Amino acid sequence: MRSRARHAVLALTGAALAGAPLAVAAPAAAASGTIVVDRGGPARTLPFTAGRDGEAVISFAASAPGVSWAREGAESAVVSIAVDGRHVTDLVVPSSEPVDRSLGLGHVRKGDHEVTLRFAKGSAPAAARVRLGRTRVRMPADATALRHAPVVVGRTGWPFGDPYQNATTDTPLLAWHETRPAATPGHRVIEYSMVWSNEDGGTDTPALLARWGRTTDIEWVYRVEVDESGERVAGTAVYQAPLHLTFQFTGRFEGDHPVLQTCTENNNMCDVVSPDPPLRFLLDASRTRPPGRAREAVMDRDPWTYRVAAQELVREGKIERPSDPATREAGDPRTYLFAEFAKTTGAPTAWGSAPGVALGVRLKADPSTLYRSDHGRPDWSAERDGAVATTVELPQGTAMSDIASIEALRRPVGLGDNGAPATVTSINRGFFLDDAYLPQPSGVSWQGSVTLTRENPSAVLWRPGLT
Structure with a gap:
């Protein structure tokens, strides 16, 4: 039954690292550690020597003159990256300004x-060169986390879609992992998540901003248990x-890397890969989420992701x-x-919907108006608990110094109130x-404890000078 459901869904969809550096030789035609890859030009090579067996990571500051994710026809340049002649990953460069990538x-x-870097098909017409500094x-x-990280094949919309669509929309930006103890002593469960620049389907843009505090798409992608030695538990x-839905992975592995494909417009995965997909992404998933923070904190750590999301x-x-x-x-x-x-x-006391919490902002110029995140x-x-992100839309030109107060607002998410x-x-x-x-420095911070109830559904959390 589970197998039939799984294939039915597939049919519906259509399918800062800590470690010693390796010895790296400077490539030909590279100045001051910068590799330049040109449209129509030769591939660039980067020899390196591995001191031991293991997972390798490449990092650089990537830029593409004339490229802007905000402009049609200039969205990105694509670099195909191979190791010893084997295609391992692609890099989508959405900016003319250098951005640190890994x-x-x-x-x-x-x-x-030997790493080989080629200017790849799928690049925008305006893209002619990629610079990879440092x-x-x-x-x-x-x-261990890198060893089991998923290879995510680009969305193709096979058989009638654009196989290079992730070079212009919903492009993968970041990956990270989180771990927790498994039921078996000494074992761990590793879960991998990714950030895409947007989602063409699923939650619409206004709801993304209100419910999730962003317009990127963030999804967990793959989860696996490993034993004390880091081996995958069958x-x-x-x-x-x-x-x-959560399905057992039955696709193929490259070593310990599962090969998945983005197969829906809201960036869910399939373990059946379309024929000859041109783009694939093995993002560096070695970092993890800061403790006690919302998933969006991984974007705060890489502020360029906000720019790409806005430009899309x-x-x-x-x-x-x-x-x-x-x-x-x-x-x-x-x-x-x-x-x-x-x-x-807290615990419900009656039948009805659970409460959600929104934020409200009042401005000094008009404190009678409450701008609500919802x-x-x-x-x-x-509705979810823990650290959550949201946004509050305010009049154009509003600055942090214009805010009079920030309030918490309790409201049931559906019929009734539990x-x-x-x-x-x-x-x-x-x-x-x-x-x-790009994000400006945070101007708000508050610690305390305010309980909202059906009888007292709102409270001021923050005013200027109150921390």
Whole structure:
């Protein structure tokens, strides 16, 4: 029955590293450690020597003159990366400004190897060159997480879609892993997650901003149990399939790397890969989420991801003009307060819907107006517990100094009210994006404990000078 359901879903969809650096030789035509890859030019090679068997990672500051993720026809340049002649990953470069990137090279044996970098098909017409500054190859000391990281094949929409679509939309940006103890003593469960620049299907843009505090898509991708020596435990590998179902992984491995494919417009996975897909992504998943923080904290660590996300909205026409916080449509991302807060929900006392929590902002110029993160929609508040991210749309030009207060607002997410209290214990950060869509320093921080109830559903959490 499970097998039939699995294949039915597939049919519906259509299918800062710690470690010693390896010895790296400077490639020909590289100046000051920069590798230049040109459209129509020769492939560039990077020899390196592995001091032991293990997982290797390549990192660089990547830029492509004339490229902008915000402009149609100039979205990105693509570099294909091979090790010893084997295609291992691709790099989508969405910016003319250098951005630090890190990619897995897979398992290598002790000895001499060669990385080959080619300007690849799928690059935008405006793209002609890629610069890779400070290029180096490393082998982390503890590579268990890298060893089992998934290879994610690009979305192709096979058989009628664009096989290079991840070079212009929903491109993979970041990956990370999280671990927890398994039921068997000494074993661990490793879960891998990824950040995409957006999602063409699934949650719409206004709801993403309200419910998740971003317009990227963040999904867990693959989960596996490993034993004390880091070996995969047979039968434990699962992945997030279409419709957000969890299926056992039955696809192929490259070493210990499962090969999956983004096969839906909301970036769920299939373990059946379409024929001859041109793009594949082995992102460096060695980092993990900061403890006690929302998943969006991985974006805060790489602020360029906010710019790429905003530029995709601009290019795809997903922003209302002019921005108006009185409507539920998505406005200019620079008009939003990007906030993260922590909450817990108590036990219900009646039948009905569980409460969500939204944030409200009042401005000094008009404290009678309350700008809500949920835009008045109950299902746009945050029902999940722990650290959660949201945004509050404000009038264009609002700065942190204009904010009079930030409030927590309890509201049932559906019919009825089950009476459960919601306790808010922190605001972890609050920032605006600058003119270039990059996060400004956080201007909000608060620690405490405020309990919201059916009788007292709102409370002020923060005012200027209150921490």
